Amino acid sequence: MAAEIMAPMGHPDYKSEIAEIIRSSLAPKLKKERILSYHENDIAAALSLLTREERSKFYNILDIDSLSEILEYADELYDYLEEMNMKKRIEILSRLETPTVVEYLKGIEKKERSSIIALMADDARSEISLLASFDEDEIGSKMTTNYIRISSGISVRQAMRELVDQAAENDNISTLYVVDSDGVYYGAIDLKDLIIARDGTALEEITRTSYPYVYASELIEDCIERIKSYSEDSIPVLGEDNTLQGVLTAQDITQMSDDEISEDYAKLAGLTAEEDLHEPLGKSIRKRLPWLVILLGLGLIVSAVVGLFEKVVASLTLVVCFQSLILDMAGNVGTQSLAVTIRVLMDEQLTAGRKMRFVLKEARVGFCNGAILGIMSFVLIGLYLFWGKGEAATVAFSVSFCTGAALLGAMLLSSLSGTAIPILFKKLRIDPAVASGPFITTLNDLIAVVIYYGLAWMFILHVLHL
DSSP: OOOBBBBBOOOOOHHHHHHHHHOOOOOOOHHHHHHHHHHHHHHHHHHHGGGGGHHHHHHHHHHHHHHHHHHOTTHHHHHHHHHOHHHHHHHHHSSHHHHHHHHHHSSSSSHHHHHHHHHHHHHHHHHHHHHTTSSSTTTGTTBBBBBBEEETTTTHHHHHHHHHHHHHOOOOOOOOEOOOTTBBEEEEEHHHHHHSSSSTTGGGOOOTTOOEEEETTSHHHHHHHHHHHOOEEEEEEEEESEEEEEEEEHHHHHHHHHHHHHHHHHHTTTTTSSOOOOHHHHHHHHHHHHHHHHHHHHHHHHHHHHTHHHHHHHHGGGGGGHHHHHHHHHHHHHHHHHHHHHHHTTTTTHHHHHHHHHHHHHHHHHHHHHHHHHHHHHHHHHIIIIIIIIOOOHHHHHHHHHHHHHHHHHHHHHHHHHHHHHHHHHHOOGGGGGGGHHHHHHHHHHHHHHHHHHHHIIIIIIOOOO
């Protein structure tokens, strides 16, 4: 084998080592043995270093079972499957975890999807149909049927025999799930408890009937934090009739958490959902357009409000120069408060009192930051207009006073809106991430415009009569 390649910080660069083995002139059998001595995750990562032709050789070297286990870890699964012929692709899909297969099928054309499903084995087809029957935001769409099911009322010896028989097809064996004759969920057994139990021990004695569970129709966002708090290897998923439908593994739960974070990030950017690389153009447009239409409406309102202060602009055009400063700072502060608030609202145990204290804290932060920046703006803008532009001191510092005061008011109210709106949305059972960055920014633009031009109209035109 080639000398061990070292990655930065002294860690072995397994990806490059594996890629070198695949490119080598070794006999296929020896090449396969050396490749499979690495972890599947490292092998999957190495595929990105290969050309399409090199990957094609790789697909032929390995058996279908080994290839399927490796591709479970591949980030570019869609691309790799597209490189295979239909026969091999179906063989791979028949061995992948059902949620992975369903995710892949959703990304291909309907005609091709139907053809692939029709060619798959009956048991795989029924599992795919089960998971596909749930919406993407429901727990049932993320569960797997890879688990051990034990009937209640049997002996420990019989339970061990059931475990051995099912372990050939299902490798999630750390927890066994007990059901009655109708398939209704009864409880769970830890593998260790089953192994050390005596033959005469009743199965009910080692069954945990208080083991946590979720329903397949529950929304992921409603119960993801509750699921994570259990810290179990797997969680049973029940149907509406309390029958055991599948389980959520620790890997599934981690993936759901990542997906929720990605979805919140997408909403903060003003998208209705996360996009991926292979998504059709029309679908991407539909995800972005709804919020853009709403933001267009809000933008027109902001423009209309500016039009109401036409007399201020006509009398003192100097105030227009600093409009963007006020709007930008208000938007930035609101987005900061929104990001902090969404993170805080992930705590399901947050009480009304703690929410109120949090709002007051954000208001104090916004006021203090606004006061500091407002004073700086008053001094710097006043000096700039007086010395740099040659304006009269009264005009220069009147404009800078309005700018500084507007900055203070806009930052205070922007902090409040960036905090209170997500909390209100949460109270109304609306995802607080929907109070997205662009939405908060545009709303705060409206607040800032009213404060800035309102102060200029009242102080400069009506008090000072400039």
